[in-house]
Amino acid sequence: MKNQDKEKAITGCLLGTAIGDALGLSYEGLSKQRLIKLYPSSLNQYHFIFGKGMVSDDTEHTCLVAQSLIVSDGEVEAFKKSFAWQLRFWLLGLPAGVGFATLRAILKLWLGFPPDKSGVFSAGNGPAMRSAIFGVCYGYDKEKLKQLVKAATQLTHTDPKAEFGALAVALAAYLSTLQKTISPQEYLEKLAYLLKAEPAEELLALIKTTTDSVLSGQSTAAFAQTLGLEKGITGYIYHTVPMVIHTWLRNQDDYQAAILDIIRCGGDTDTTAAIVGGIIGARVGKQGIDEQWLDNLSEFPRNIKWMEKLSLRLNQVCCHHRRQKPLPISIAAVLLRNFIFMIIVLWHGFRRLLPPY
Helix, strand or coil: CCHHHHHHHHHHHHHHHHHHHHHHHCCCCECHHHHHHHCCCCCCCCCCECCEECCCHHHHHHHHHHHHHHHHCCCHHHHHHHHHHHHHHHHHCCCCCCCHHHHHHHHHHHCCCCHHHCCECCCECHHHHCCHHHHHHHCCCHHHHHHHHHHHHHCCECCHHHHHHHHHHHHHHHHHHCCCCCCHHHHHHHHHHHCCCCCCHHHHHHHHHHHHHHHHCCCHHHHHHHCCCCCCECCEHHHHHHHHHHHHHHCCCCHHHHHHHHHCCCECHHHHHHHHHHHHHHHHCHHHCCHHHHHCECCCCCCHHHHHHHHHHHHHHHHHCCCCCCCCCCHHHHHHHHHHHHHHHHHHHHHCCCCCC
16 A cells, blocks of 8 residues: 555545544434434534534544554564553543543553453443554454454453454455455355364354445444344444444445445444444545544544544554654643543433433
8 A cells, every 4th residue: 555545545544434423423322313403404513512512432442543553563572561651641631521441440450460461351332432443554464464453452351252353343444545446245254264273153143244234225223223223322342343344345445425424323323433434434535524524623642633633653663673762742732632532421421411302
């Protein structure tokens, strides 16, 4: 892949993750039915704060991974050490939303557990939310891809399902960078090959069901019902990943349609939209993302310009294989931002106590 193509894919992945995350954040935890009642005709705009959007841990963790790849140039042990410290300091910023498994793992890191011993047994979708960037950067090297995904996953989640699901996302993101339409059968075959030495029969069976659904023309919403997710997509990785892959395969070059499709399913909408956004963003780049969505992302200090600089630095490392320092970020700005974010989240929690039900 040419340098400019790689940079476009990395930028698209990071911004695609951020925009999907921000759009889905207002609807997180709402059932499909309640979501429609609260926002009957305006899912294609931000509702977080006065028509503006902010991101959650999905985007932040993807940026942490990117920082660690910059520091390590993909060398697994160096990446693992850097990512462990990135997670430690991320928690010191007092983020409003932290998955329970991730929280316990980071606390173990602070208590002195080494990265190889910090993970907890969980099949949450945390590892999947930060894995698309691995595929964009290292999908061409399947062994390195597997090693990096495993290292990032097991820092927080030790259930093998979490690793397999994260690999499925990373593979989809890599295939998205190839700038061609991927058939459902091709994706299934490549995933089966990637996981051939792993006890991943359950995931492969789920993905077979997913690809069959796409080939039959079934909508994403209808597919969710066949998985028993009528009320919304849960944070269980074997619910999240099939739904994400289904949405991607149906909308491979249509970022906006994919994000709205997955949000309409309800549930863990910020994470599912972030993952879909990262995968499709890797194909369409920044220019394939709605300009109004980009303009109305009111985020700091990890704003659009900062993420573009992060993308440029990561691309330089990927193309020239020379490690660099992580992109600076203001700790004071992070603390201020998280304080404001917490107030807004609490306001949304209060709003959800009110009708319509």
